[in-house]
Amino acid sequence: MATHESTYRPTSSIGKWMDARLPVARMMHAQFVDFPTPRNINYLWTTGGLLSFFLGVQIVTGIVLAMHFAPTAADAFNSVEHIRRDVNYGWLMRNLHAVGASMFFLAVYIHIGRGLYYGSYKAPREVLWIIGVVILLLMMATAFMGYSLPWGQMSFWAVTVITNLFSSVDSIIPGLGTRIVQWLWGGYSVSGTTLTRFYSLHYLLPFVIAGAVGLHIWALHVAGQNNPTGLEIKTASDSVPMTPYAVMKDGFALAVFVLLFAWFVFYVPDYLGHPDNYVEANPLSTPPHIVPEWYFLPYYAILRAIPNKLLGVIAMFSSILLLVFIPWLDTSRVRSAKYRPVYKWFFWLFIISVVALGYLGSKPPEGAYVLWARIFTVYYFLHFLVIMPIVGVTENPLPLPRSIAESVLGKSGQPVGVGAPAAPERR
């Protein structure tokens, strides 16, 4: 852990007694009260707090839903309707949980984008970054299995299509892919057996995520937070204590984000979902257009962009696994894209590609849509495999400030852009 002077002084006698036996309060104080945070972090650094909040929301509302949900093929669909109509505040819990999953992904994508822009994956934060990728994968697995639970048409067919991805292994080792898929299903097709096991895992995985988040924060507090300059904290004047500075900022961002959350929950709870999921699962009829939830669309577009089944599956999985290797693919000496005049443009091109892939993933795979999906898929991979390594070497970075404090206060030690010290307020 980054070392700093502890200001923890237990005052009550119980506090002192406990401190001599299990100093949890001392540890929390060191990690979340006095912890030195760079003084220049912007609102993008509030997404970590948002993510912790949404993990909590999913777990609390999920436990409530689990009290009323029936994980069998015969009852699942009706039990979700029962939750929405009959259970006291069931509609609220259900909306919070379903919309909460979307908010969780929105926050995680902003969080990852921030890391990519400011080079937060570079040494000494590689392990921190990789744990983040693991969390992303766990979140995807959890959301995918959660989406199967209401047992609507989209639930059923999304499970069918996605589990069938593994059957592509048949083209490497004949028969193995089919064995894997039947093992996942517990039968010869998606059935109530599949639903029940997904429910068991959907309940488990969020707690695994919570454990991984613990490691993520541990690794963060060893390396310290990155910041828009990409410089490390060198002297005391580069940092401020986490409480109240960072905590207040997190609190304000949370309030704003929760407004958005509340707007969806109370006004348009089904906007992010698909109407076909209010039709009960029918194993004998496929809906004309199968689309995943919005947060999976870019990957779905990559899958469909490639005409070969096995290669499409490989491309889709590697688009996420590639993130693990970024710390070594980025060859730049400078962390933050703020000081990288060339890379900056490629970064935005990458963001545009991901958003475009998301749009294309929601469209039928025909004509021009396929062509564009191919172009953006190629860019997605080029960005990491070619542009990152090459631009890192060829580009001439802008001069860096000497310290975090200098970037905020200027060389004079005065706040940048403020001529005189603030005059006393006059009314």
Place this chain on the structure above:
Amino acid sequence: MQREADLASHTAEGPSRRDFIVIAAQAFAGVGAALALWPFIHQMNPDASTQALASTEVDLSPVKEGQAITVVWRGKPVFIRNRTPEEIKKAAEVKISELSDTSARNDDLPEKAPATDLNRTKKGHENWLVLVGICTHLGCIPKGQSLSDSRGDFGGWFCPCHGSHYDTAGRIRKGPAPRNLEVPPYAFMSDTKIKIG
């Protein structure tokens, strides 16, 4: 002290008895752990009751020429089509070299059997085509069972999910699906009755 010095010098020279015991114990524990894991993995495979449901009998007498029905076998839809002479002729005329998957994919025949129309049906009952109605791409149910459905460019079935076209013998002709529709194991009990599975 003397013994420790001995052990230390042994390690420097080569593997000691202690190294051997440690490696042997680790290997033993590793194999044990792997074996103990198997029941936890195998419990997820199709269970005895699921396997027991493995066969279905179907009465074909109500299915007129040109019509098709869908039955359920092992939770999967099975397409049964009473093909017209033109459909049979169309399927039989296709050369193996025109196919993208040349295996008959008939569970009653070896993997190597070529995908001729005869190998996709039963001798003496060539009008009956029996197929697992699951697209070999990602598992959607192709259209083409009802007369009003689009049957794709080859007159068999069309999968709208990602655009796979199957011909009148259920063979993949166009689109991302890698294989012909599977012919399940089945047998004619009488002229109008089959048993699938």
